Each structure stands twice: as structure tokens, then as C-alpha cells.
Amino acid sequence: MRRLVFLMVLLSGPALGQSVVALSGIRAQTIITAEMVALAEADTLGAYAALEDVIGLEARVNIYPGRVIMRDALGAAAILERNQNVVMRFQRGALSIYSEGRVLERAGIGERVQVMNMDSKTIIFGRVGADGIIEVGL
Numbered sequence: 001m002r003r004l005v006f007l008m009v010l011l012s013g014p015a016l017g018q019s020v021v022a023l024s025g026i027r028a029q030t031i032i033t034a035e036m037v038a039l040a041e042a043d044t045l046g047a048y049a050a051l052e053d054v055i056g057l058e059a060r061v062n063i064y065p066g067r068v069i070m071r072d073a074l075g076a077a078a079i080l081e082r083n084q085n086v087v088m089r090f091q092r093g094a095l096s097i098y099s100e101g102r103v104l105e106r107a108g109i110g111e112r113v114q115v116m117n118m119d120s121k122t123i124i125f126g127r128v129g130a131d132g133i134i135e136v137g138l
Contacts (some may be wrong), residue, residue, distance in 0.1 A: 017043035019068045020026025020054050026063040028099065029106075030075055031056065044068045058108065079132055088115055088126060090137040101126075101134060 019042040026036055032054050039051060047068045048054050057074040080086060081101045088101040100118045107113040107128045116123050116136050126134035 017041075018049055019044045020048040020051060021068050022063045022065055024065050026059045027059050028059050028080070030059045032059065032074065040068070042068055044070075046070050046072070047076075059104070076111055078106040078108045080107045080113070080128060082106055085118075086115065086132065086134050088117065088124075088134045089129075089134050092137070103134070 002084075010097045016037045020037050020038045021042070023036055023038050025114050030036075034051065034055055037051060037054055047070050052070060054074060056077070058077045059073060060075050061073050063069060063073055082103065082105055084103050086101050090097040101115040101120055101124075102118060104114040104116060104123070109128055109130050111128050112125055113128055113134065114123055115126050115136070119134065124136055126136040127138060
């Protein structure tokens, strides 16, 4: 009996999972809709495995038809454009300091972004808030 089970394990093919693939070409900065993606039999490390995880996200790079969509290819929909002037906020307890900055890359809510402080010309990192204010010093 043990030999039969061992033989069945050896003869069985690899177990494949599902990954999200692009049905057509998706250009960078495009918001992903349900019509653009499907599930395919492929178990790719670092790829999305569920359609609901990609719908509503923005393509960060061009994605070609039939290709598996990797996690680093998508991100939150951008609310800030490169070189856009923004407000930066440093907050500790009751202390709040505001300053003007310029964002150095496109970014969406919750993403970490580089910002140049317009007063000191220093480049710092911050996180994009839902209101578009960059939270620094976190």
C-alpha cells in the first residue's frame, strides 16, 4: 500500500496555482479594470493570485498581453504627480510643523515618496496622506 501511494505521488504532475494575467496590453499609469485581467493556470512567485487584489490599482509599468502581473508592477492610484508642489507636515504630540515641498515622483495614498523641502532644498522621505499632505518624520 505504501509503495502504491509513493508511486502515485511520483507520477502526479506539479500542483499549479492561479495567477492574474493581462488580457490585453496595459499602459503605465492606467487604472486596472475587471475587463483587463483574468486568472490563468500559473504559479508564479511574486505575482497576484486574485482578481480583486488588482482591480482599482494603477499600472506602474507597461504590461504586455498574456503576461503574469507581478506585485511590483502595480500600485495605488496616483494622486500626486512628479514636480507637484505639496504641503509637508511633521507632527509630534501637540507640535505640528508645516512646510512647502515638491514631490519628486508620482505617488498614491499611503506610498512612501521623496520630497524636496523648498526652504532648505533638502530631499526627505514622507508618506502620502489621503488629503495629499506628505507626513514626514514618521
